[in-house]
Amino acid sequence: MLRTRRRLMTVGLLATTLLTIAVSASADVIDPVNCVTDPTNPACVIQIGDPGGGGGGGSSGSSGCRNEQGQAIPCFIPSKGWYGGDGCWYKRAQGAELDAAEALGGKVDPPVYWYVGSCGDPITNFWPANLVRFRVYGVEPGVELLAQDAIRHLNLPRPAIRLNPDSSPTDPTRRAVPQVVFVPTWMWIDPVVWAPRSATASIAGLSVTAVGTPTTVTWSTGDGHTTTCGKGTPWTSGIDPKAPSPDCGHVYTVPSRNAAGGKYTVTATITWRVTWSGGGASGTEPALTSTASVPVQVLEAPAVNTRPAGGDR
Amino acid sequence: MWQAYIEAIRIPDPNYPDLARYSQADALNLLVRGLTTVQQQGLVGQGDVTLNPSVTAANPNTSPPTVELKDCVDTSKTRLVKKDGSPYQDTPGGKRSAKATVARISDGVWKVTEFAIFGVGTC
Numbered sequence: 007m008l009r010t011r012r013r014l015m016t017v018g019l020l021a022t023t024l025l026t027i028a029v030s031a032s033a034d035v036i037d038p039v040n041c042v043t044d045p046t047n048p049a050c051v052i053q054i055g056d057p058g059g060g061g062g063g064g065s066s067g068s069s070g071c072r073n074e075q076g077q078a079i080p081c082f083i084p085s086k087g088w089y090g091g092d093g094c095w096y097k098r099a100q101g102a103e104l105d106a107a108e109a110l111g112g113k114v115d116p117p118v119y120w121y122v123g124s125c126g127d128p129i130t131n132f133w134p135a136n137l138v139r140f141r142v143y144g145v146e147p148g149v150e151l152l153a154q155d156a157i158r159h160l161n162l163p164r165p166a167i168r169l170n171p172d173s174s175p176t177d178p179t180r181r182a183v184p185q186v187v188f189v190p191t192w193m194w195i196d197p198v199v200w201a202p203r204s205a206t207a208s209i210a211g212l213s214v215t216a217v218g219t220p221t222t223v224t225w226s227t228g229d230g231h232t233t234t235c236g237k238g239t240p241w242t243s244g245i246d247p248k249a250p251s252p253d254c255g256h257v258y259t260v261p262s263r264n265a266a267g268g269k270y271t272v273t274a275t276i277t278w279r280v281t282w283s284g285g286g287a288s289g290t291e292p293a294l295t296s297t298a299s300v301p302v303q304v305l306e307a308p309a310v311n312t313r314p315a316g317g318d319r
Numbered sequence: 320m321w322q323a324y325i326e327a328i329r330i331p332d333p334n335y336p337d338l339a340r341y342s343q344a345d346a347l348n349l350l351v352r353g354l355t356t357v358q359q360q361g362l363v364g365q366g367d368v369t370l371n372p373s374v375t376a377a378n379p380n381t382s383p384p385t386v387e388l389k390d391c392v393d394t395s396k397t398r399l400v401k402k403d404g405s406p407y408q409d410t411p412g413g414k415r416s417a418k419a420t421v422a423r424i425s426d427g428v429w430k431v432t433e434f435a436i437f438g439v440g441t442c
Contacts, residue, residue, distance in 0.1 A: 114374060137380050
């Protein structure tokens with residue numbers, strides 16, 4: 007399998023000029039895929055699906071390519087190839103076209119190849135005869151398109167913040183319990199959220215799956231402290247509430263009464279590693295994040311586990 | 320073009336003849352502006368950049384025809400110092416993502432018409 011690590015980039019160099027000159031061409035009935043008249047054409051629509059498996063999440067639906075004016079355009083045109091994001095549709099350059107590309111831009115070595123782009127406007131079916139653009143691709147442009155689309159549909163969930171003492175109850179009808187200074191706070195992300203998410207984009211027989219995997223959580227505890235953890239360990243009843251979390255905790259030393267609203271804002275940000283594979287290629291993209299916050303009251307006096315007859319005070 | 324720029328900044332000379340030999344338009348203006356600032360601040364460049372350009376696109380229908388390049392320019396072995404030897408602290412160099420458009424003016428004559436060079440650590 008060809009492995010590439012690259013950022014997906016679309017260059018909109020030609021698009022603006024092309025689409026402003028493409029105004030008054032007559033529609034052509036043999037236009038193979040006009041996505042304005044036939045938006046359900048499979049070649050116009052990227053199908054988004056959750057490939058299933060244990061990952062959970064994902065989404066289903068459809069998406070498509072759009073020009074700079076936001077109009078739907080085909081991602082793939084059988085005679086011209088894949089949309090390059092720049093007003094041109096690309097397929098591998100061969101023969102005279104390859105010669106022309108190499109004459110201007112030089113030879114390129116595998117795994118990258120010259121592609122030839124037909125530049126124009128499929129909506130008005132305006133294809134200036136001589137207007138071509140050559141581009142060098144390592145991954146087929148359709149694979150790049152689908153990878154971008156799959157990543158866009160990952161629907162990475164916001165962190166479900168869990169704390170002990172329970173200031174962020176799962177059941178919203180339950181009352182939030184305040185934190186107490188010098189009593190260890192346990193912090194973790196609900197396991198429902200802490201799982202890989204995947205989405206698959208497919209079109210014209212080509213399919214790319216993107217996977218988002220949670221790697222770290224950055225906690226801002228609202229009192230000026232920040233800590234980075236994994237998912238954290240859930241506190242369960244039976245564990246000594248005065249014991250610190252083995253891997254993700256905090257100890258407040260200053261009560262929150264002087265903070266805005268008398269509460270600190272606890273923020274958790276999950277960093278998701280993003281990878282994709284399909285169409286004979288795979289790659290890693292820049293990480294994504296998702297964030298959530300909860301207000302947390304921190305009290306000064308130990309308000310729990312004290313009894314008049316306890317003898318520990 | 321970068322070779323001409325490196326030679327120019329060692330003097331430093333915003334009117335270094337090779338600048339206009341290898342660049343024009345926006346690219347040349349940017350180089351001249353940068354070198355003028357260096358000159359006015361009494362600075363001079365040292366060291367050399369490492370280049371590894373590759374072609375990303377070719378536009379045969381533009382006038383003149385153009386080729387687009389990308390590069391990862393390594394500036395870690397370069398620095399700016401005061402020409403008179405007084406202390407000056409510049410920011411450390413490193414690998415910078417870069418792209419450029421090169422126009423074929425005539426057979427065998429190419430000039431950079433525009434370029435963009437991004438921050439340290441972008442490639």
